[in-house]
Amino acid sequence: MTRPTIYDVARESGFSIKTVSRVINGAPNVRRETVARVQAAIDLLQYHPDPAAQRLGGGKLPTVGVVVDSIDDPFFAQVVAVIEGRAMDVGMDVLVASTGMDESRMRTQIQRLARRGVAGLVVAPFGDERRVAEALPDEVPVVVIDRKCGVTDKDVVRVTDEEGAVEAVRHLAARGHRRIGFLGKTSAFTTLTDRYVGYEKALAEAGLEVDPRIVETRAWSADEGYPHALAMLATADAPTAVFAASPMMGLAILRAQQRLHRQDIAVVIFGDHPAADLMTPPTTVVDQRPTALAEAAFDLLSRRIQDPDAEVLDMVMPTMLLARGSGELAPRSLP
Amino acid sequence: MTRPTIYDVARESGFSIKTVSRVINGAPNVRRETVARVQAAIDLLQYHPDPAAQRLGGGKLPTVGVVVDSIDDPFFAQVVAVIEGRAMDVGMDVLVASTGMDESRMRTQIQRLARRGVAGLVVAPFGDERRVAEALPDEVPVVVIDRKCGVTDKDVVRVTDEEGAVEAVRHLAARGHRRIGFLGKTSAFTTLTDRYVGYEKALAEAGLEVDPRIVETRAWSADEGYPHALAMLATADAPTAVFAASPMMGLAILRAQQRLHRQDIAVVIFGDHPAADLMTPPTTVVDQRPTALAEAAFDLLSRRIQDPDAEVLDMVMPTMLLARGSGELAPRSLP
DNA sequence: AGGCGCTATGACAGCGCTGTCAACACCCCG
DNA sequence: CGGGGTGTTGACAGCGCTGTCATAGCGCCT
Numbered sequence: 046m047t048r049p050t051i052y053d054v055a056r057e058s059g060f061s062i063k064t065v066s067r068v069i070n071g072a073p074n075v076r077r078e079t080v081a082r083v084q085a086a087i088d089l090l091q092y093h094p095d096p097a098a099q100r101l102g103g104g105k106l107p108t109v110g111v112v113v114d115s116i117d118d119p120f121f122a123q124v125v126a127v128i129e130g131r132a133m134d135v136g137m138d139v140l141v142a143s144t145g146m147d148e149s150r151m152r153t154q155i156q157r158l159a160r161r162g163v164a165g166l167v168v169a170p171f172g173d174e175r176r177v178a179e180a181l182p183d184e185v186p187v188v189v190i191d192r193k194c195g196v197t198d199k200d201v202v203r204v205t206d207e208e209g210a211v212e213a214v215r216h217l218a219a220r221g222h223r224r225i226g227f228l229g230k231t232s233a234f235t236t237l238t239d240r241y242v243g244y245e246k247a248l249a250e251a252g253l254e255v256d257p258r259i260v261e262t263r264a265w266s267a268d269e270g271y272p273h274a275l276a277m278l279a280t281a282d283a284p285t286a287v288f289a290a291s292p293m294m295g296l297a298i299l300r301a302q303q304r305l306h307r308q309d310i311a312v313v314i315f316g317d318h319p320a321a322d323l324m325t326p327p328t329t330v331v332d333q334r335p336t337a338l339a340e341a342a343f344d345l346l347s348r349r350i351q352d353p354d355a356e357v358l359d360m361v362m363p364t365m366l367l368a369r370g371s372g373e374l375a376p377r378s379l380p
Numbered sequence: 381m382t383r384p385t386i387y388d389v390a391r392e393s394g395f396s397i398k399t400v401s402r403v404i405n406g407a408p409n410v411r412r413e414t415v416a417r418v419q420a421a422i423d424l425l426q427y428h429p430d431p432a433a434q435r436l437g438g439g440k441l442p443t444v445g446v447v448v449d450s451i452d453d454p455f456f457a458q459v460v461a462v463i464e465g466r467a468m469d470v471g472m473d474v475l476v477a478s479t480g481m482d483e484s485r486m487r488t489q490i491q492r493l494a495r496r497g498v499a500g501l502v503v504a505p506f507g508d509e510r511r512v513a514e515a516l517p518d519e520v521p522v523v524v525i526d527r528k529c530g531v532t533d534k535d536v537v538r539v540t541d542e543e544g545a546v547e548a549v550r551h552l553a554a555r556g557h558r559r560i561g562f563l564g565k566t567s568a569f570t571t572l573t574d575r576y577v578g579y580e581k582a583l584a585e586a587g588l589e590v591d592p593r594i595v596e597t598r599a600w601s602a603d604e605g606y607p608h609a610l611a612m613l614a615t616a617d618a619p620t621a622v623f624a625a626s627p628m629m630g631l632a633i634l635r636a637q638q639r640l641h642r643q644d645i646a647v648v649i650f651g652d653h654p655a656a657d658l659m660t661p662p663t664t665v666v667d668q669r670p671t672a673l674a675e676a677a678f679d680l681l682s683r684r685i686q687d688p689d690a691e692v693l694d695m696v697m698p699t700m701l702l703a704r705g706s707g708e709l710a711p712r713s714l715p
Numbered sequence: 716a717g718g719c720g721c722t723a724t725g726a727c728a729g730c731g732c733t734g735t736c737a738a739c740a741c742c743c744c745g
Numbered sequence: 746c747g748g749g750g751t752g753t754t755g756a757c758a759g760c761g762c763t764g765t766c767a768t769a770g771c772g773c774c775t
Contacts, residue, residue, distance in 0.1 A: 061755045097435035098731035117461040126452040325660035396725045433761035
């Protein structure tokens with residue numbers, strides 16, 4: 046009536062629970078025929094090991110934990126979706142936790158998952174180098190995604206933030222824009238700072254100078270960014286093009302554009318958006334390719350779970366500029 | 381060095397492990413002073429109970445499982461995000477699993493989570509009544525969300541699908557449209573059928589007849605729906621307005637509109653979208669209010685975990701028409 | 716004084732696994 | 746033919762909790 050246990054399988058197969066355990070875990074030194082007989086009993090009884098017991102007995106939970114800013118951010122939603130799919134393929138479950146960009150909450154969440162005994166953790170951390178290093182546990186495999194945050198003793202998968210930003214701004218400059226605004230943030234974590242650095246580089250490359258009046262580096266959420274975007278577009282010498290350094294800032298600039306009926310301003314956003322192709326004009330973006338990033342993160346985590354002493358990797362995945370239209374706009378002719 | 385256990389707390393506080401256990405679980409019949417002393421020891425040692433051990437000892441895991449079609453669907457992403465937030469508030473974790481709209485995978489995922497010993501499950505099921513009933517476990521509290529699927533022995537939280545559809549179509553009819561198309565599906569689960577029923581009702585109410593040439597009821601994904609949407613808009617007597625019965629179908633119709641430069645066609649979509657306000661024109665939607673739905677689901681689940689014999693509830697939450705523009709378009713004057 | 720019914724606490728046996736260590740074949744070698 | 750592997754299996758003690766049942770102390774009744 047109740048779920049079968051390892052004892053039931055042992056009885057059914059005629060071997061001891063230890064041998065059954067060996068079969069379950071694919072341990073070496075079990076005769077082929079024994080494996081087959083035990084497996085037959087497992088199938089017959091529809092036995093599935095109890096993860097809690099496995100954990101308590103000395104193993105890890107067949108589970109990976111994912112800690113991200115927020116689960117309904119399209120970027121992270123995709124990351125979680127991919128990891129969940131991959132985890133399912135290998136019989137693991139996925140625990141999700143969000144930080145809401147609150148540092149103490151990030152700590153709590155990470156600790157909770159680590160304590161729970163997950164086999165591995167995928168974390169998008171933030172905050173200053175030292176505190177991030179403190180927050181990441183050493184006793185469980187961790188892969189850091191999206192931002193390095195100065196982490197050197199863990200595997201990292203991130204994208205070419207600086208190069209992506211360069212490409213975006215270069216794209217605008219190549220179309221004749223000479224007043225290119227920046228909307229983003231330059232603290233919290235390196236990812237964002239790198240994008241600003243890319244912006245500066247591309248400007249320099251085009252022989253342009255940074256004009257602080259069209260650079261906004263303090264906003265984080267779409268709601269925070271919106272008034273700044275409005276202000277930037279409303280000034281006398283408004284930019285003819287804007288580089289939004291995150292999808293949130295992308296929403297902010299698009300809303301501001303719409304509000305002011307200034308769809309003529311060229312825009313490139315760092316980070317793709319599911320409906321970007323439906324905008325008017327369709328939005329040109331630097332795609333972070335969350336799917337590829339998540340796949341790589343999962344692979345790296347599997348690798349580290351298997352071999353805790355593997356060399357620490359810092360993977361930097363290329364971004365991809367998707368020119369859809371909003372970046373093609375020429376600077377509007379001045380009166 | 382190693383994590384403190386209940387024995388450490390017992391030793392530190394001078395009570396037995398059982399009393400510590402009582403304090404942890406807020407059991408009755410423990411003296412106030414005892415609670416305080418034990419709590420002090422817990423705080424001092426930074427003790428946290430091991431969920432796996434709690435589970436094995438006879439309890440449930442402090443975890444809720446969420447099973448949805450796909451985690452990166454904006455609707456479900458929001459649902460997961462809300463549940464995760466609420467769970468965190470009460471010290472629970474969240475396991476996510478996706479079905480990919482595959483029935484056997486749905487079964488597998490549900491069973492896996494149930495086996496894992498979660499305290500409760502939130503499931504968006506699909507498929508025919510009998511098989512859904514079979515797939516949902518009885519030994520763990522389950523709350524069904526978004527679709528009833530004929531479930532009668534579990535709590536359900538869903539929205540007013542039929543009424544929402546009626547409202548959407550009525551909105552279009554009120555603006556003079558007499559050829560209103562339908563894009564959606566009428567099988568898989570009641571939710572979708574109900575929306576079609578609402579469509580029919582609203583048409584009848586407006587004295588209009590269903591024209592099968594502008595009704596498409598077989599598409600599910602955006603990719604499947606797109607060619608159908610194209611075909612519908614391209615015919616000689618194309619509709620002047622379309623009701624898309626799901627966000628996916630919404631994307632399909634919007635893409636088709638864009639492709640054919642037919643932004644003049646009025647559109648109402650069932651289900652809101654994060655960037656709907658940025659479309660041209662901004663998209664009018666029937667908001668399913670995923671946040672409210674998820675809150676209700678979590679409340680219902682907590683209630684059932686506490687009292688497994690509580691009365692079974694079928695909550696139907698009201699939808700909300702958000703008139704943004706695309707539904708306001710008048711029928712284009714015929715040549 | 717004896718008995719009853721509380722409340723507060725503890726001893727102890729599992730829960731279903733895995734790790735450790737031992738046992739028992741066999742085999743090869745000298 | 747004995748010593749020392751190697752391959753295969755099992756006995757058993759935990760892992761860190763919770764459930765059950767026992768125990769002790771106390772107030773109150775008869």
